[in-house]
Amino acid sequence: MKPPAHPPGPTRSLASRLARPLVAAVVLVWSISTALVAWYVDTQIQHNFDTELVESAHRQLYPALLDAATPEPAQAQAQAQAVRILGEVPGSDYTEPLSLQLRNAQGRLLLRSRAAPEEAFAAPLQEGFYDTAQHRIYTLEEPESGVWLQLADPLDERTEARWRTASGLIAVLLLMLPVLLWLIHWIARRELHSLRWLQAQIQQRSGDHLQPLALTDLPHELHQVGQDVNQLLHRLHLALDVERALAANAAHELRTPLASVRLRLHTAIEQAEADGSGQIALAQIQPILHALHTLSHRTERLLQLSRAEAASQARSTVDLVALCTTLAQEFWQQPQAQKRLDWDAPTITLPVQGDIDTLAIALRNLIDNALTYSSGPVELAVQAQPPAIIVRDSGPGIAAHDLSTVQQRHVRADASRLGYGLGLSIVGSIARQHGASFSLTSPVPGRSSGLQAMLVFAATDQADRTDQAD
Incomplete structure (x- = not known):
């Protein structure tokens, strides 16, 4: 039968065992924090874009109305049904980079900016925001004239701003990850120096060297471990003392009774051989019995001594x-x-x-x-x-x-x-x-x-x- 394989020995230091899960935990927390920060920044960016869109709509409403009310040139009057483009009125230098459309109450397109599509936005005529596939549109009503202004902001610009923010946060995380790994590993090794010092002290202890461990400047957990080791060393010291004392006491106390037993037995045997009777006299047996009784009595005392010196503190x-x-x-x-x-x-x-x-x-x-x-x-x-x-x-x-x-x-x-x-x-x-x-x-x-x-x-x-x- 094949003997069981020995369990593998330690392959990593305690510093590495601590550093790796700590780095993983920090990266996880940092990633979640980065996602939350990215979400918050994106929310603020969208809020700022929306605020700017609302302010632009209010700024452009009346200039657009004024431009729409300006008489058309003679050549343009023939095309009354055509949609006017903002800034095409003679003598007007007004230009609008945003996609702007001005519509009447029936939804017909009256005016648009050059960047705006020729068709009306697919957004309902009601105040507020509305999202399409390409734009975020804000609609504003002018109640006196009954016209609606719709100002559109391209979503591509917002997406680009969102990715720039996320890319910056991810780049910082990837850049600092090696630094974080090295720093945590270095701190773990430095803080575990006291553990290596305690280990070195324990390795120095032996049967001839059972002095208590020095526990100064140790962390609380290691200090408690050191106290437990010191208690174990103390009990071991007492056990060794009892064992040595028992051996010394046994050698001292049993020497004389055993010698007496041997002497009495030799004497009885010699006398029996000399007499040729083959029987040992009762006078020779009694001292042997007495010597054995003394031996038993002293052995009991030695056992009592061992028990007394190794007694529990309870x-x-x-x-x-x-x-x-x-x-x-x-x-x-x-x-x-x-x-x-x-x-x-x-x-x-x-x-x-x-x-x-x-x-x-x-x-x-x-x-x-x-x-x-x-x-x-x-x-x-x-x-x-x-x-x-x-x-x-x-x-x-x-x-x-x-x-x-x-x-x-x-x-x-x-x-x-x-x-x-x-x-x-x-x-x-x-x-x-x-x-x-x-x-x-x-x-x-x-x-x-x-x-x-x-x-x-x-x-x-x-x-x-x-x-x-x-």
């Missing part, structure tokens, strides 16, 4: 009292916590803005560490103002000089509290995401031993808080 209202009640009931299902975890839910609500899943991870870590690394009771409590969750244990506590560093990853105060090396760093990371403060106090205030862990959130107002829990 926030909702979380009731701390309900969260503590849910987790207490969860731990009461475990034998080691049934009689040791002390939680007396107060009759209040403590709403905070946060992610319930990651807050549950933080609280679960605090309770689990307190139960694991102390042998006495563990207290879970809340306080109302400011909203806080408190976990106290009755273990040996942590030295004062170690409290400032114990929240760092892989830092442990002593061998008795191994679990706090990673668990507290998870809690601290979640607290920072929620804008909360995480503090450790040892010994517990008012006691000689123990450790108190406290998550304090931003204060909020809540009308239904009835008392303060400690």
Whole structure:
């Protein structure tokens, strides 16, 4: 089967893609505008011609009447029925370049100019304009004598004026079209310089170079695109950090349990081979199971750390009292916590803005560490103002000089509290995401031993808080 062909690559620049439709749009608009201008100019030309025709008719009416009333010479009287030509009267130097005809009420032609046809115009005897195939005729009545004057303007002259106007407008359009094409293409390339600059910045980004893009002096649309790219780079940076931290934490945390498993298995095998019994003693199996349990526990912590550091920024209202009640009931299902975890839910609500899943991870870590690394009771409590969750244990506590560093990853105060090396760093990371403060106090205030862990959130107002829990 023939593989599908690769889609063709880009063949034109964005400047060309913008310039061509812009030029087409401008030419279209310009053509329509030219047509409208030509129509308007033609209308004005026709109006001017008509005005001039009306004025000429009024000017020529009375001279034509006077010429028609002048006595004819003796040789012309014999031809009384012949139509007189304007300006033929002896002693008259009057000439009329327009086509003029003077007709009586019955329509008989009385007088005409030299340019006028010998036959009467095919126009009715009524005042106003009338168009024929060759002329535009204006008819004017002289009511006292009952004669009609018709003055004709050749349509060829008007058509020539119309085409001269249209030709001039079209010539300007054709002359400026190449200039317009070059100008639009040049402007498009200049304005798209910021896009090429943004593209060059994006091309420079890589897994080792995820700094935000510089967005100064960018157009609004490109600025918004740049902000979205910066948000993507930030999320990618966080994802890479989580991946690298998870790999480092896994390598660090799993090295010792895996080595212990291998050592125990080798010892058990060697002992079985030496005894020849083919059975592994129970005393050898128990440490292996314990080491595997430790491995599973730390793997779970690593998964919690990855989830906490890659947590969404979405926030909702979380009731701390309900969260503590849910987790207490969860731990009461475990034998080691049934009689040791002390939680007396107060009759209040403590709403905070946060992610319930990651807050549950933080609280679960605090309770689990307190139960694991102390042998006495563990207290879970809340306080109302400011909203806080408190976990106290009755273990040996942590030295004062170690409290400032114990929240760092892989830092442990002593061998008795191994679990706090990673668990507290998870809690601290979640607290920072929620804008909360995480503090450790040892010994517990008012006691000689123990450790108190406290998550304090931003204060909020809540009308239904009835008392303060400690």
